[in-house]
Amino acid sequence: xxxxxxxxxxxxxxxxxxxxxxxxxxxxxxxxxxxxxxxxxxxxxxxxxxxxxxxxxxxxxxxxxxxxxxxxxxxxxxxxxxxxxxxxxxxxxxxxxxxxxxxxxxxxxxxxxxxxxxxxxxxxxxxxxxxxxxxxxxxxxxxxxxxxxxxxxxxxxxxxxxxxxxxxxxxxxxxxxxxxxxxxxxxxxxxxxxxxxxxxxxxxxxxxxxxxxxxxxxxxxxxxxxxxxxxxxxxxxxxxxxxxxx
Numbered sequence: 369x370x371x372x373x374x375x376x377x378x379x380x381x382x383x384x385x386x387x388x389x390x391x392x393x394x395x396x397x398x399x400x401x402x403x404x405x406x407x408x409x410x411x412x413x414x415x416x417x418x419x420x421x422x423x424x425x426x427x428x429x430x431x432x433x434x435x436x437x438x439x440x441x442x443x444x445x446x447x448x449x450x451x452x453x454x455x456x457x458x459x460x461x462x463x464x465x466x467x468x469x470x471x472x473x474x475x476x477x478x479x480x481x482x483x484x485x486x487x488x489x490x491x492x493x494x495x496x497x498x499x500x501x502x503x504x505x506x507x508x509x510x511x512x513x514x515x516x517x518x519x520x521x522x523x524x525x526x527x528x529x530x531x532x533x534x535x536x537x538x539x540x541x542x543x544x545x546x547x548x549x550x551x552x553x554x555x556x557x558x559x560x561x562x563x564x565x566x567x568x569x570x571x572x573x574x575x576x577x578x579x580x581x582x583x584x585x586x587x588x589x590x591x592x593x594x595x596x597x598x599x600x601x602x603x604x605x606x607x608x609x610x611x612x613x614x
Contacts, residue, residue: 372532372552372553372554372563373531373532373551373552373563374563374564374565375531375532375563375564375565376564376565376566377409377564377565377566377567378406378409378410378413378503378564378567378570379409379410379412379413380413381410381413381503381531381532381551381564382409382410382411382412382413382414382417382501383413383414383417384531384551385410385413385414385501385529385530385531385549385551386413386414386417386418388529388549388551389414389418389499389527389529389549390418392418392420392497392499392527393417393418393419393420394418394419394420395420395497397495397496397497397524398418398420398421398496398497398498398499399420399421399422399423399493399496399497399498399499400414400415400418400420400421400422400423400499400501401423401424401425401491401498401499401500401501401514401518402422402423402424402425402501402502403424403425403426403427403500403501403502403510403511403514404424404426404480404484404570404575405569405570405571405572405574405575406502406503406504406560406569406570407501407502407503408424408570408574408575408578408579409503409570409574409578410501410502410503410531411501412578412581412582414499414501414529415582416582421582421586422579422582422583422586423491424484424485424491424575424579425444425445425491425500425514425517425518426444426445426477426480426481426484427442427443427444427445427448427477427510427511427513427514427517428442428443428444428473428474428476428477428510429441429442429473429509429510430442430443430449430451430466430469430470430473430509431469432458432459432461433461433465433469435459439452439506439507439509439510440452440455440458440461440466440469440509441455441466441509441513442509442510442512442513442514443470443473443474443477443513444477444513444514444516444517445477445481445517446517446520448513448516448517448520449470449513450509450512450513450516451466451509452507452509480572483572483576484572484575484576484579488583491521492521493518493521493522493523494521494522494523495522495523495524496523496524496525497523497524497525497527498518498521498523498525498526498527499527499528499529500514500515500518500526500527500528500529500545501529501530502514502530503530503531503560503564503567504530504531504532504533504560504563505530505532505533505534505537505538505541505560506533506534506537506557506559506560507537508533508537508540508541511528511530511541512540512541512544515528515541515544515545525546525547526545526546526547527545527546527547527548527549528541528544528545528547528548528549528550529548529549529550530549530550530551531550531551531552531563532550532551532552532553532554532557532560532563533550533553533557534553534554534555534557535553535555538550538553
C-alpha cells in the first residue's frame with residue numbers, strides 16, 4: 369500500500385512547502401496569498417522561510433443546505449462565484465437556496481475583509497508572482513474561486529501550493545495555474561484534517577496576530593538599507609521532515 373505524507377500541524381506543512389518553493393525566495397515581486405483561516409498559518413511559515421511578502425485572499429465555501437460540510441461552490445471578492453456541476457438541482461437544492469447561501473457567505477467575506485485587512489490598501493497583484501496557499505484542498509471549488517479572483521488582479525505568474533489534495537482535484541486545478549506544488553495526493557481522501565495530527569480550527573485572533581507579525585516584519589525590513597536577510601534555508605530545515613507518514 370502506498371504511503372502518503374502526514375503533517376504534524378499547519379506550520380510544519382508550510383515549512384515543508386517552502387522547500388519546494390525556494391525558487392521564489394527573496395524575490396521582491398513574489399507574494400504569498402493565504403486563504404483564511406486555515407491557510408494563514410501555512411502561508412505564514414512559507415513567507416517567513418522564503419523572506420517574501422504575505423497577504424490574504426478571501427473566498428468562502430458555499431455549503432449545501434442542511435449539509436454544510438459539503439461544498440456546492442464558493443464565492444470570492446469582486447463577485448466571483450463558482451458552482452459545482454449540477455447546482456442548482458444537486459440533492460434538491462433550489463436556485464433560491466443557492467442565492468440565499470451566496471448572500472450569507474458574501475456577508476461573512478466582507479466581515480473578514482474588515483477584520484483582517486483593516487485600513488490596509490486593497491490587494492494588488494499586477495505583474496507579480498502570486499503564490500496561493502491553503503492547508504489543503506478537497507473538492508477544489510473554493511480554490512478555483514480563489515484562482516479566478518487572483519487572475520482578475522493581473523498577476524504575472526500564479527502558483528498554487530498546498531500540502532495535500534486528492535489527485536482528481538489536482539487534475540482540475542493544475543490547468544488553471546502556472547505552477548502547482550502539492551506534497552501529498554492520496555486517492556483515498558475523506559477530508560483535509562485527516563492528514564494532520566493537529567488540525568484545530570484557526571481563530572480570527574490567530575489570523576490577525578500572524579498577519580500583524582508578518583506586516584510589521586515587512587515594514588521593518590523595508591526600512592533597512594539593503595532589505596532583510598533571506599530565510600529560505602535555515603539550520604533547522606533538516607528537522608522538519610521527520611517521519612509522519614500515513
